[in-house]
Amino acid sequence: MTDNSRNPRRTFAIISHPDAGKTTLTEKLLLKGGAIHLAGEVKARGDNRRARSDWMKIEQQRGISVTSSVMTFERNGITFNLLDTPGHEDFSEDTYRTLTAVDSAIMVIDAASGIESQTLKLFEVCRLRSVPIITFVNKVDREGRDPFELLDEVADKLALDVCPMSWPTGMGGQFEGIYDLTRNQLHQPEGDSKNYDGKAQQFTGLDDPKLEEVLSPEALTRLTEEGELAQGGYASFDLEAYRNGDLTPVFFGSALKQFGVEELIEAIAEHAPPPRPQPAEPDPIQPDSSDVTGFVFKIQANMDPQHRDRIAFMRLCSGEFKRGMKLIPSALGKPIAIHSPILFFAQDREIADTALPGDIIGIPNHGTLRVGDTLSEKNQVRITGLPNFAPEILRRVILKDPTQTKKLRKALDDLSEEGVVQVFYPEIGANWIIGVVGQLQLDVLISRLSAEYKVEASLEAAPFETARWINGSDEILNAFANINQTSLARDRDDNLVFLAKSAWDVGYQEERNPEITFSATRER
Numbered sequence: 001m002t003d004n005s006r007n008p009r010r011t012f013a014i015i016s017h018p019d020a021g022k023t024t025l026t027e028k029l030l031l032k033g034g035a036i037h038l039a040g041e042v043k044a045r046g047d048n049r050r051a052r053s054d055w056m057k058i059e060q061q062r063g064i065s066v067t068s069s070v071m072t073f074e075r076n077g078i079t080f081n082l083l084d085t086p087g088h089e090d091f092s093e094d095t096y097r098t099l100t101a102v103d104s105a106i107m108v109i110d111a112a113s114g115i116e117s118q119t120l121k122l123f124e125v126c127r128l129r130s131v132p133i134i135t136f137v138n139k140v141d142r143e144g145r146d147p148f149e150l151l152d153e154v155a156d157k158l159a160l161d162v163c164p165m166s167w168p169t170g171m172g173g174q175f176e177g178i179y180d181l182t183r184n185q186l187h188q189p190e191g192d193s194k195n196y197d198g199k200a201q202q203f204t205g206l207d208d209p210k211l212e213e214v215l216s217p218e219a220l221t222r223l224t225e226e227g228e229l230a231q232g233g234y235a236s237f238d239l240e241a242y243r244n245g246d247l248t249p250v251f252f253g254s255a256l257k258q259f260g261v262e263e264l265i266e267a268i269a270e271h272a273p274p275p276r277p278q279p280a281e282p283d284p285i286q287p288d289s290s291d292v293t294g295f296v297f298k299i300q301a302n303m304d305p306q307h308r309d310r311i312a313f314m315r316l317c318s319g320e321f322k323r324g325m326k327l328i329p330s331a332l333g334k335p336i337a338i339h340s341p342i343l344f345f346a347q348d349r350e351i352a353d354t355a356l357p358g359d360i361i362g363i364p365n366h367g368t369l370r371v372g373d374t375l376s377e378k379n380q381v382r383i384t385g386l387p388n389f390a391p392e393i394l395r396r397v398i399l400k401d402p403t404q405t406k407k408l409r410k411a412l413d414d415l416s417e418e419g420v421v422q423v424f425y426p427e428i429g430a431n432w433i434i435g436v437v438g439q440l441q442l443d444v445l446i447s448r449l450s451a452e453y454k455v456e457a458s459l460e461a462a463p464f465e466t467a468r469w470i471n472g473s474d475e476i477l478n479a480f481a482n483i484n485q486t487s488l489a490r491d492r493d494d495n496l497v498f499l500a501k502s503a504w505d506v507g508y509q510e511e512r513n514p515e516i517t518f519s520a521t522r523e524r
């Protein structure tokens with residue numbers, strides 16, 4: 001057995017809609033955790049300390065940027081692994097799959113915007129695996145929506161119990177600080193910058209007369225009235241409900257001004273789960289088992305056409321990994337020695353050569369490793385539950401040279417197995433359809449087809465907007481197929497897929513065919 005209690009890990013991700021403040025919060029978390037010394041480095045990338053280490057050399061040689069994929073910091077004896085879930089133009093299936101490699105998540109929402117579309121999508125993925133969520137309502141230093149309205153929105157849209165852990169005295173021009181409802185502490189802006197500089201003032205409760213001395217009469221009235229309502233009107237914190245993914249503690253703050261950042265780290269340390277058992281066949285993998293097992297949740301390929309190098313990101317599920325160790329990838333069946341793993345420790349990456357459950361290891365390889373692969377010492381287990389997600393962008397693949405059909409099929413099969421794109425072969429017609437969740441995946445596909453497979457292809461619009469895996473009895477599916485033949489395809493594992501013209505189309509077909517299940521995810 002591995003004694004994980006001596007080496008606590010918290011492996012988590014931040015989910016949010018673009019512009020909610022994920023980058024800013026990441027910087028501040030890393031700054032507090034001592035992993036970086038200057039804010040701004042997350043986006044700017046590259047500093048002297050990094051340039052020294054192994055993995056930076058790999059990046060420089062191969063032009064791969066792995067810097068911000070995994071960020072590790074240590075605080076009060078706990079190792080925090082923060083996995084990046086790229087948004088914006090980098091949004092891809094990797095973004096979703098990264099959430100299968102974490103034990104918990106922080107959901108950042110903009111106080112002025114509430115829950116936005118991308119947050120909702122990412123949340124749904126967390127829900128698939130009951131990943132516990134801590135909510136951070138960001139930007140309270142600016143005008144925002146009423147805090148009660150925001151709490152109710154989280155509760156309604158996500159069907160979660162909410163538990164306010166802190167409260168703003170007002171937002172924007174009326175912001176005079178954040179009151180920590182569990183510790184009865186007030187954090188107030190200081191100096192010209194109006195940042196929080198770490199000084200907490202202790203009170204006995206919301207009725208403490210001393211609050212009058214530090215708050216304006218309006219802010220005091222608001223805080224006492226709203227604070228009491230907030231405490232009385234919502235669920236109280238319940239560790240089990242949180243860890244089951246049924247309740248979310250809510251913190252208010254400002255990443256930019258450093259309000260609420262410390263509380264988030266403490267909440268993750270105190271409440272977020274340590275590495276959880278991993279769904280697997282024949283039995284779930286217990287994190288305290290001494291056999292080393294892990295799974296690949298992401299492949300980062302080199303965009304340089306001269307190389308086929310790529311880095312597989314493996315989440316360690318059990319055992320103590322040591323540099324040089326031999327592990328058997330499930331798809332390969334024979335052991336590979338992992339001589340130059342990339343270990344993402346904040347301080348001394350170059351000398352770190354062991355990893356524990358919850359840690360992420362980057363494994364350079366030439367295409368041996370694929371998304372969803374289990375790596376283990378004995379090759380007796382298979383990780384399950386790593387899903388495929390319904391694509392949101394579908395395109396037809398058009399070959400420039402029609403004699404390359406065979407080569408194209410091989411390439412598409414390979415690349416879909418690796419997790420770059422999904423491929424669908426229509427039941428009728430010869431144009432294969434590929435599906436992705438983010439635009440970047442399309443660019444990667446075209447450039448890799450050309451560089452690695454010497455297949456020149458282009459993409460054109462497909463008359464479909466999304467896809468659903470369908471299941472039902474043979475009879476029912478046959479009847480459905482007779483009517484909808486032009487909308488049916490097979491994925492690379494021969495599963496039947498319904499290609500829909502729109503989200504509305506999906507709803508319509510679901511209603512008309514209650515005996516068929518239409519799934520937006522499929523386990524690999």
Ligand code: GDP
Nearest residue numbers: 018019020021022023024139142254255256257
């Ligand atoms: P991301 O797209 O979610 O990574 O968001 P960023 O961290 O890049 O932030 C988007 C914009 O919001 C930037 O201009 C930030 O400076 C700003 N921002 C982030 N956090 C705060 C905050 O707490 N208060 C204010 N006023 N602005 C913020």
